[in-house]
Amino acid sequence: MDQLQxxxxxxxxxxxxxKKCEFVVIGGYAVNAYALPRFSIDCDIVVKKQRELDxxxxxxxxxxxxxxxKENNDxxxxxxxxxxxxxxxxNFKVSMDILFNKVLDRQTNATFESEWIINNSxxxxxxxxxxxxxxxxRIINIDALITMKMISCRNTDIRDIFMLIPKAxxxxxxxEEVSNRYLLKDRIEKIKETINxxxxxxxxxxxxxxxxxxxxxxxxxxxxxxx
Numbered sequence: 001m002d003q004l005q006x007x008x009x010x011x012x013x014x015x016x017x018x019k020k021c022e023f024v025v026i027g028g029y030a031v032n033a034y035a036l037p038r039f040s041i042d043c044d045i046v047v048k049k050q051r052e053l054d055x056x057x058x059x060x061x062x063x064x065x066x067x068x069x070k071e072n073n074d075x076x077x078x079x080x081x082x083x084x085x086x087x088x089x090x091n092f093k094v095s096m097d098i099l100f101n102k103v104l105d106r107q108t109n110a111t112f113e114s115e116w117i118i119n120n121s122x123x124x125x126x127x128x129x130x131x132x133x134x135x136x137x138r139i140i141n142i143d144a145l146i147t148m149k150m151i152s153c154r155n156t157d158i159r160d161i162f163m164l165i166p167k168a169x170x171x172x173x174x175x176e177e178v179s180n181r182y183l184l185k186d187r188i189e190k191i192k193e194t195i196n197x198x199x200x201x202x203x204x205x206x207x208x209x210x211x212x213x214x215x216x217x218x219x220x221x222x223x224x225x226x227x
Contacts, residue, residue, distance in 0.1 A: 012126075124137065
């Protein structure tokens with residue numbers, strides 16, 4: 001098993017252990033429930049209740065995870081944040097990022113309350129990128145996921161939005177939720193500028209694998225139609 005498979009299998013094993021706890025998967029692993037799976041280094045979850053946080057941490061400690069950092073300027077989010085990491089074979093590291101009570105976007109200071117994330121989540125099938133495995137778990141709904149990624153708007157988020165947007169259930173809902181937290185026009189302009197860059201398709205395929213031109217054009221059109 002190569003290192004990427006090793007890390008992803010470890011994440012799936014963690015989620016199996018804690019799946020009876022109350023949490024919502026967000027971030028890269030949530031994207032895999034809706035689009036072509038991509039590899040994500042860490043698994044991000046949101047927890048609302050202290051007792052659920054305590055239960056999850058207890059299980060992580062049983063699996064030889066250790067708390068590593070609470071804040072990191074490279075992370076897209078800040079607020080009450082816990083990272084538990086573990087070293088696998090050949091000094092290969094894996095981590096679980098737990099966002100407690102609310103999620104604060106680092107660049108815009110936009111806030112996503114845990115209640116909002118929970119209310120906009122449901123049980124979904126999570127698929128692996130490098131392993132042939134599926135897991136039914138609570139994942140943020142696609143429109144809320146797109147909303148969070150539009151606010152953050154890093155290159156990784158824009159690639160995810162590109163892959164997710166044709167499956168959005170309500171573009172108007174997404175735009176309203178973004179507008180309530182930040183400048184919608186600014187976010188849309190940044191997304192459009194990025195997807196029209198020369199290197200965007202190559203970068204996208206570097207993450208998701210080969211994408212047929214007609215599929216690429218369909219997704220690009222959905223972005224271009226955002227007003």
